[in-house]
Amino acid sequence: MSKRVLTRFPTVVLWGQPSRQTAVTLAALLRAGVRVTALVLARSRHRTQSPGIDVPVAPWHEDPSTLAKRSGIPILVLQEKYQLQTLPASAVPEADSAVVSCFPWKLPSPVLERYPLGMYNLHPSLLPAYPGPEPLFWHYRDGRLRTGVTLHRVTDTVDAGPIIGRVSCTLPLAFPGDRLEAWLAWYGCGILLRHWQNDTAEVEATHPRETVRWARVPAIGDRTIDTGWQPWRVAHFLAGVLPLGFDVYIADQSNQLWQVKRFLAWTQQPLVPDFDGRRISLRFGRSWITVEATSVHSAERLRRNAFRQ
Incomplete structure (x- = not known):
């Protein structure tokens, strides 16, 4: 029996923050012909806007808001985490599914239930290693020379939903973090698009049980x-x-x-x-x-x- 192939991609709401990862995810979805109905951005306070060279052909050098405006995509900016609890359903356009890419806060159940085809998260680590909001920081802090990206379903437990696919890669010594963030987002989008096209099943029901470092937001001492x-x-x-x-x-x-x-x-x-x-x-x-x-x-x-x- 052959696999069912989707005749079109589902419509999507993208949840992220002003980052290279969110920008590349949006660029990859648009390039593949996915209709993105809205971009929801969290204003994270523990990162500053990193300097970059304006290279139009490189999507990781563009702000996701710029990409969204150019494509006529509505943008919703959340300044504080508590706004998630009071966010009316009408504030975000409807969609079949949602993609989370560098969104720093846990999403409440009412948000998860809005999407008939569920939510997916592009997480820049090889889960179950480094779950949490800042995995790349802790890769560099711990001196890791190998990393990867995981695509998984979003559930009520942060970074613990069923895994759909993973890509591992070498982390070269002193490789710029924004470039790594962009690469991993691109690889992760490839997993997602193949999943939608082939209707593939999750490869794991749950994460393997092992002790992992929680990739928390780094404090001053960590930095x-x-x-x-x-x-x-x-x-x-x-x-x-x-x-x-x-x-x-x-x-x-x-x-x-x-x-x-x-x-x-x-x-x-x-x-x-x-x-x-x-x-x-x-x-x-x-x-x-x-x-x-x-x-x-x-x-x-x-x-x-x-x-x-």
Whole structure:
């Protein structure tokens, strides 16, 4: 007996945030001919808008709102998480299904029940590893050199719905996080489109049982590193998370704190003898990491402020 093949893709509402992952997901769906009836964006406060080069042919350099406006897609922006609880059904246009791609908050049951064909989540990790809102940050923080993307059904339990497909890939050393986010979104959309075309069944009813790190929103301490780190991990972490829009700090050997703006180089000799007002070379073991940074205050003061929060 042959598989049933869909004559058309279902209509879709895309849930995301101003990120490369959401932008590429929207671009891929539109390119495949999927009718996106609305874009719902959450204004996450733990990421800042990362700098990028405006390259029109590269969808990861465009804001998802720009793509939506160009295609005449209605946009709904949620400033706070509590708005999900009071969101009227009429606020979001109807659709057969919904795709979640980088949406940072858990969706309540009334939202899940609106879509006859259910909701799908493109999660940038190989679930069950790194469930939660910021898996890529923790990949870089933990020094991982392999990652992937998982497509699964959305259920009441975060990142624990039936898995439809996964793609694994190498995470090159010091590979920019925004590019990785874009790649994984593209791979994930490929799984989703093939699923719709072939009407494939889920490959797993539940996730395997194992101990995993919850990819929580990183606190100040998670985003601060010291000179005890191995140089390759510093380069990997800075090159990965800065393009994702996270504020990152380095506590040097004198306990001075530097807010890093850009990672420049990993070398055997310092490129900058002293802080020149914009750049500084910091020693990690036998190597030097050069960054664009600004002096903030002592690491001890940062810890006290974090404790008060």
